[in-house]
Amino acid sequence: MLSFIVADSLFGPFFRKYFYYYDSYPVVIQIAVFLTAVAISATIIAYLSIIFRRGKGYLTDVRTRKINTFIDNLITDNIIFNEEILAGVPPQDVKLDLEPFQKQVFSQGWVKQALVDRLIYFANSFSGDRNLLFKRLFVELELEKLSFNKLKSFNNSTKILGLVELTSMSVAVADVLILPLTNSRNRKLRSEARIAYIKLSKNDPFKFFDDATEPLLLWDQLELFKIITTTEGLTIPNFARWITYSTNKSIVSFCLKLVVHYNQHAAIPSIVKLLDNKDHYLRVEAIKCLGKLKADDIEEKLIAIYNNQPLNCQIEILKAIGRFSTGKQIQFLRGEFIRTSDFDIKKNAARSLINHGRAAKDIVQNLIDTATADGAIILKHCMNPLIKY
Amino acid sequence: MKYGVYIELFGEFYEGTVFIYGTTLLLIYAFLAIMSLVAVRKFKVLDSRVDYTLLLNSIHTPGISVIAPAYNETITILENVHSLLNLNYPKYEVIIVNDGSTDDSLEKMIAEFDLIEVDFAYNERLKTKPVKRIFRSTNLAYSKLVVVDKINGKSKADASNAGINVSSFDYFLCTDVDSILDRDAIMKLIKPIMEETDKRLIAIGATLRMANSCVVDQGFMQKVVMPKQLLPRFQEIEYIRSFVMGKMGWSTINSVPNVSGGLGLFDREIVINSGGYDPNSFGEDMELVIRMMVYCVNYNIDYSIRYIPLTLCWTEGPSTLRVYGRQRSRWARGLAQLMYAHRKVIFNPRYGKLGLIVMPYNFVFELLAPIVEALGIIYYIIIIILDAVNWPYAILLLVFVYSYAIMISTLSILWDQLTYHTYKTWREILLLCFTAMFEMIIYHPLIVFFSLKGYFNFLANRKHSWGNMQRQGFGQAAQTRAITASN
């Protein structure tokens, strides 16, 4: 009690004088007091949400781990060790026992979602007959309804998740559902929709190649390439069509990669036309593609345009000649190696000479003996099997 | 009382300026906090469903050169090289630049990895101290490894440049040999490059943290533990704030000022064309990034620099005041050097965001901040002596600034927790938040002091430092690491 009186007599006047008259403070101080209150509450909320998230995260982790082990065992027992599959029944004729997957636990939303996630994980880990069974299980348990519901969401991220689930499990989706999404303003959604369209659409799956205006990003190309080259039953068109007519450079360059993969020699004339394209990055792609296709009848033409090309195209031409290895241009390569002072040209000329193997062996040896120290070391560099690049 | 008039005049001017200064800074922080939250949440949702194995199966996956300079790291070098050789990525090379070590680290590597000297066509596009030998492994299991032996260049910059000259891919990842990388680091960093729409992504970084108390086994992160010592713990908070909130926030408006030397993926062509790392700089990582941006503006390259809110690298932070002070003075000196060298860019509209956002922000709120604060303290001391303080207002303002600072730090920790549960126990996070409350009175004065020391060094040695450089913290960092690793 005494201490209270002492404290009051010490601090009381001070507080009464200044702090009690909030209204009389200058505006700046009023704002400061207000924002202090905001900052302190924000900090407290942040604390609480850290603790809350942590606790929730911990519980979810424990729960998910438990349910995942349960689901994994269920899938392993019923699908991996499916007796009919082991007995040699074709996967489309196997009668799936759905009962274990329709137990009470699976009525909960999050358990259902966990089942979807694990099925996708299994499908990504195991191919062949089992893979088909995972996908059949997904459909027969009507889990695709969950994914279709996600497609209807207003949230783009949720839509993307739905699409990814459907594509992973190869569920057929009506064109009317996907096509509008292939033109979505959300980049990620657009690209996932295209992947889904190629994989899941029954009609002309390469349709969007015709009217895609914005660039096809490298990452999307990676995904599309995988889908195109691994989807069974996809009719592969002649990609020359887009190489000739598409105004979208990234579509053209993507088609060049596909042409190489499918070894479409029929596309060579349309690729040769690209050599006159104004964009030198695209010319590089075209020359690279011709080299990989071993289209050695255009070797003469490449040599003819060589001198008018920028450095990156010249390097690509040298590489292509190495890939052709016809033996007709050994003197050209040797000449370039001696003439140039550019490191990269010299290195690529040397590498292409060495790629000729026995046909250029004497010339290479002769060059090592007569070239400058720098030149000789470039040749040795390219000949050394320990150095890859 | 003639002085009183001057002080009063100065006081009015100072209070006015500081008011605007402080308000702007608070607004910027609020902006960064909101922007980074949006970006972090978006990243988290989308990243959870990304199939990174696409990169493993494609022949179109871009190749990456991992460059790690090493100076006298004999104790940990083998473990760390092993861990660099074990990243999850199908197409990469590891370039270890032995920067004239005086210990046996090179001999150890030769024996462990079956290295032999090769005739390597070395293209010195960036001028460095001479490269003596280049080694490759005869063991196929280590075919990714390239070891460069060069004459000591007294800086990490010089060694990194030699590594860049040797590298064969279009992108290189720059790190320290004693940093511990997440095994997915390359995959996570290359993805944004492959997703950039119409700009050229010239550099990308991710969050760095303190490795001080973490459990590391044979160069692999086994368990992330919050630093037990106070100084590294303060640095952990500072790093989280500066990466997760600062750089992530700036990334949303393409105004990232710096990609840390501990971990960054760079566009090799742009780096070489802009001249590589500057061995004379005291803050070579930021200096390079600024110079790359200047280069891009000059050559009309529509560039971008990005950040991803994942912790992909752990590094040993200084744990003694002496080492810490040296590091911070060096950084401050580097910043002063950088601002002086590129002074024409500051507030120059020709340089777009670089000239109007990145450089002005770093000049006004990074470079000048310690000076403004120091002046403020002096001013307060004077008016206290003159008994001209309006105590209640002063206290209210102080409480406000203090609570705001704590809020920003706490929010950064929360944002960081959104992406990934870094620590194993909730106690660690609460302790971290608790430590954040004392940052302003214990840790912050240190920064101010060492920064001012750095500026002083800059002013005192400006001419001198151009030609003749002291060994930078690179060797210092190596030492601290060696000491802790042997415990």
Place this chain on the structure above:
Amino acid sequence: MPTNNIAAKKILLIDDDELILKVMNRILTKEGYNVIAVNNGKDALEKIEAEKYDMVITDLMMPYSNGFEIISKFKQHPNALNVPIIVISSVGTESAIKEGLNIGADDYIRKPIMPDELLIRIKRLIKE
């Protein structure tokens, strides 16, 4: 179907993917193999030191030591004599497959795995 002549065959299975490790372990055990499963390169190397196996099946990208390193260290070890090695990996490019076979793997199987295919390849390589 499990037969007596493979009953005692011991296989070291190395993969950091817990699901594949778990499922393959069950499949191989059901086939009558004695499976020792580890999920990282460090444990793998310890196991190799400790005893002799009839076959090693390894993933490529793992903590501590990658598959190439394990194979190359294993090949130098006396326990490795005539022990077949199969690589299972999600890296599926031609250059990686070539590298794996060059280092000394006897077979290279791409993920996702076809369990039956893997079993046939194992049976072919483990001979009496």
